[in-house]
Amino acid sequence: MTDFPIDRRTLMTAAAGAALFRPGAALAQSGDMTAIRAAAERGYDASVKRIQEWIRNPSIAAENLKMAEGADYMSRLAKDAGFTDVQLAPTDGHPGVFGFMDNGAERTVGIYFMYDVKQFDATEWSSPPLEARIVEKGGFGRVIMGRGAVNQKGPEATFLAALHAMRAAGKKPPVNIVLVCEGEEEIGSPHFRQIVSHPTLLPALRKCLGVIIPAGWQNPNGSVTINLGSKGIIEC
Numbered sequence: 022m023t024d025f026p027i028d029r030r031t032l033m034t035a036a037a038g039a040a041l042f043r044p045g046a047a048l049a050q051s052g053d054m055t056a057i058r059a060a061a062e063r064g065y066d067a068s069v070k071r072i073q074e075w076i077r078n079p080s081i082a083a084e085n086l087k088m089a090e091g092a093d094y095m096s097r098l099a100k101d102a103g104f105t106d107v108q109l110a111p112t113d114g115h116p117g118v119f120g121f122m123d124n125g126a127e128r129t130v131g132i133y134f135m136y137d138v139k140q141f142d143a144t145e146w147s148s149p150p151l152e153a154r155i156v157e158k159g160g161f162g163r164v165i166m167g168r169g170a171v172n173q174k175g176p177e178a179t180f181l182a183a184l185h186a187m188r189a190a191g192k193k194p195p196v197n198i199v200l201v202c203e204g205e206e207e208i209g210s211p212h213f214r215q216i217v218s219h220p221t222l223l224p225a226l227r228k229c230l231g232v233i234i235p236a237g238w239q240n241p242n243g244s245v246t247i248n249l250g251s252k253g254i255i256e257c
Contacts, residue, residue, distance in 0.1 A: 053192045061186035068182035069165070071098075073153035075174045076167035082137045082208045088115045095136040095202050096120075102181040103188055104200055110216040115204040117216030121225060122184075122198040129197040129225075131232035134177050135206035138169040161241050173206075176235040199225045201232075 080091025095118045104120030153167040238246040
């Protein structure tokens with residue numbers, strides 16, 4: 022079969038965005054959100070620690086820094102969050118990671134992660150970039166400061182925290198989830214096609230209504246932006 026588009030830009034396009042979130046209404050109406058929110062509050066400290074520990078373990082593709090360790094760490098995060106059949110997807114470069122979550126739902130969506138981060142010059146940071154300190158930030162309050170806190174480990178770990186909260190509350194997400202991760206986003210995703218072409222992953226991706234990426238686009242006032250598309254690295 023060749024009908025599934027596997028170029029990165031098409032894969033990341035969320036044209037089916039409305040369909041992805043429709044099941045959430047039923048979750049809210051059922052009253053499950055109360056239990057999930059309570060579980061999220063109980064797991065707050067563990068969720069913060071998860072983000073901090075991930076920041077402290079950088080994988081930088083541009084420097085070939087700890088890439089194997091980064092893929093292994095991503096695999097463990099996926100398994101801990103409830104994904105099954107978690108595997109490495111070998112490429113001609115750094116490996117991808119993928120896994121599945123069958124929640125017995127009618128709909129299936131894809132979630133895109135990246136486990137790499139950009140390089141950093143520690144002298145340009147007001148807080149050490151790999152310490153993930155919690156600091157006071159004007160206009161925001163207390164925040165985690167570190168390389169990857171916004172792009173992209175913080176938002177991704179927050180998504181994982183939601184899955185942890187659902188499981189702790191005895192609830193399931195209203196959709197099945199296919200998780201696909203790469204470690205070369207910050208160098209332009211040169212081998213992403215090889216990841217999504219993996220013979221175990223590709224049939225699952227074909228079932229997805231669309232693919233979304235958790236991102237740090239929530240404003241301090243709580244409003245959220247949903248972008249119907251995503252583009253890779255551009256530097257000027």
